[in-house]
Amino acid sequence: YIELKVGANAPTNLKDLTQVGNFSLDFGNGFTGALALGFAMDHMRFEAELSVTDANFTEINDVQIATIDRQIDGGLTTAMVNGYYDLTDDFIITPYVGIGVGLASTKLSTISDSKRVAFQAITGFRYKIQNNLWVGGEYRYFRTGTEGELDSFKSSSFMTTFAVVF
Secondary structure, X not given: OEEEEEEEEEEOOEXXXXXXXXXEEEEOOXXXXXXXXXXXXXXXXXXXXXXXXXXXXXXXXXOOOEEEEXXXXXXXXXXXXXXEEEOOOOOOEEEEEEEEEEEEEEEEOOOEEEEEEEEEEEEEEEEEEEOOEEEEEEXXXXXXXXXXXXXXXXXXXEEEEEEEOO
């Protein structure tokens, strides 16, 4: 199958203490989109997915940077491998759960640019329009890095999915 996913992203604000002082990044909600190629067997599905996320932030407070209160570009590009378990099989509506692991490239303007291992937990449903055409809704919890690092990233995404099954 091939699947297109589009939706809204709500990043978690980052606040913590670093070696040089306190910092906080206050993110605004943004857009997220993904394209996936996968295959299904019985109740299981596996896919490779490329996604982009807009993660602009509006404020930085840091001892070295001072306070900046303006829109600053942030973004995330990911390459993930996802596995899903469909809770029903051959029904018109199929709820599912899944997990994913991959690599994320985060960019926070000129402040941080890094590559990190990424993880996501996924739940959603798919509605069969025809035998080879599905639409659905999906929630994702996404995370990179470890707590307290400037280039860690956590978010919740709500996506609409469109899939064509071959």
